[in-house]
Amino acid sequence: MNAPAAEQVDDDLWSAIGDPTRRRMLDLLLSEGEGTATTLSRRLPVTRQAVAKHLVVLDRAGLVRGRPAGREKRYQVDDAQLARAVAQLSSVGAAWDARLQRIKRIAETVQRTRRDPKHTQDQQD
Amino acid sequence: MEFGTIQREIYVEAAPEVVFEVVSSPEHVTEWWPDEARYEAVPGSTGEIVFGERDAGGTVMGFTVVDARPPRTFSFRWTHPVGETAVEGNSLLVTFELTPSGGGTLLKMTESGFREMGWEAAVLEEQYKEHISGWDLHLPRLAPHAETLAAGS
Numbered sequence: 265m266n267a268p269a270a271e272q273v274d275d276d277l278w279s280a281i282g283d284p285t286r287r288r289m290l291d292l293l294l295s296e297g298e299g300t301a302t303t304l305s306r307r308l309p310v311t312r313q314a315v316a317k318h319l320v321v322l323d324r325a326g327l328v329r330g331r332p333a334g335r336e337k338r339y340q341v342d343d344a345q346l347a348r349a350v351a352q353l354s355s356v357g358a359a360w361d362a363r364l365q366r367i368k369r370i371a372e373t374v375q376r377t378r379r380d381p382k383h384t385q386d387q388q389d
Numbered sequence: 390m391e392f393g394t395i396q397r398e399i400y401v402e403a404a405p406e407v408v409f410e411v412v413s414s415p416e417h418v419t420e421w422w423p424d425e426a427r428y429e430a431v432p433g434s435t436g437e438i439v440f441g442e443r444d445a446g447g448t449v450m451g452f453t454v455v456d457a458r459p460p461r462t463f464s465f466r467w468t469h470p471v472g473e474t475a476v477e478g479n480s481l482l483v484t485f486e487l488t489p490s491g492g493g494t495l496l497k498m499t500e501s502g503f504r505e506m507g508w509e510a511a512v513l514e515e516q517y518k519e520h521i522s523g524w525d526l527h528l529p530r531l532a533p534h535a536e537t538l539a540a541g542s
Contacts, residue, residue, distance in 0.1 A: 356395060356500075357395050357397075360395060360397050360498060360500065361397065363421050363422055364397055364399045364496070364498060365399075366420070366421035366422075367399070367401070367408070367411055367412060367421050367496065368399055368400075368401045368496075370411050370417060370420050370421060371401045371403040371407050371408045371410075371411040371494075372401060372402050372403050374403065374407050374410070374411065375402065375403035375404060375407045378407070
């Protein structure tokens with residue numbers, strides 16, 4: 265049977281990526297390469313303080329990495345961790361595809377074994 | 390891409406009664422999913438499913454039957470810790486809907502609860518259009534890497 269690895273949703277990762285503002289931030293960081301709470305807040309309808317808090321959440325989930333830059337931190341996306349999040353999401357769907365194929369095969373086999381004795385009998389009649 | 394809910398449909402050349410048994414009975418469920426399944430296929434039944442070997446590092450998860458109306462609907466919650474009540478927020482809800490079609494059954498599977506578990510659909514609302522185009526732009530770049538990671542997991 266298949267392992268549940270694909271299913272084991274990493275709570276931190278998913279909740280980090282689950283917030284629309286944080287996803288906007290990831291997009292901005294991806295397209296611009298890097299950013300600080302100040303530069304990101306200029307592009308978003310939220311305060312610098314709010315952006316800073318979101319960055320902490322993203323950092324904790326490993327989705328961004330920051331390095332000191334003056335009084336602030338300069339952040340960039342951790343490609344490997346983001347890819348991991350994307351892989352988790354798409355693998356959940358793929359896992360169900362495989363399960364449904366097995367359900368189909370099993371049900372059709374059961375159906376055939378139930379039909380066949382009857383068919384044999386019909387022919388004898 | 391709707392990440393809050395996963396939906397799949399498959400046509401099965403078997404009667405709804407047969408398909409219902411396969412998606413609901415613990416004996417059959419272990420043929421297509423976990424290695425072990427303990428529950429009764431009746432509404433409210435709580436049990437568990439085990440991936441791998443229970444005593445050798447396997448994963449044991451809660452499994453609670455929500456609805457069982459043969460041969461049309463079977464739904465359950467899973468991923469909550471064993472012994473905890475399954476509710477929105479600690480578990481995923483899987484619903485199988487069976488519809489007679491031709492000589493067989495159209496089986497529809499929906500899994501939801503990702504949003505409640507922290508995942509807000511990356512899509513949906515109009516105001517996120519701009520954001521979506523961003524993801525679409527970046528996903529192709531990530532895809533090859535993601536596949537490598539998925540293959541290794």
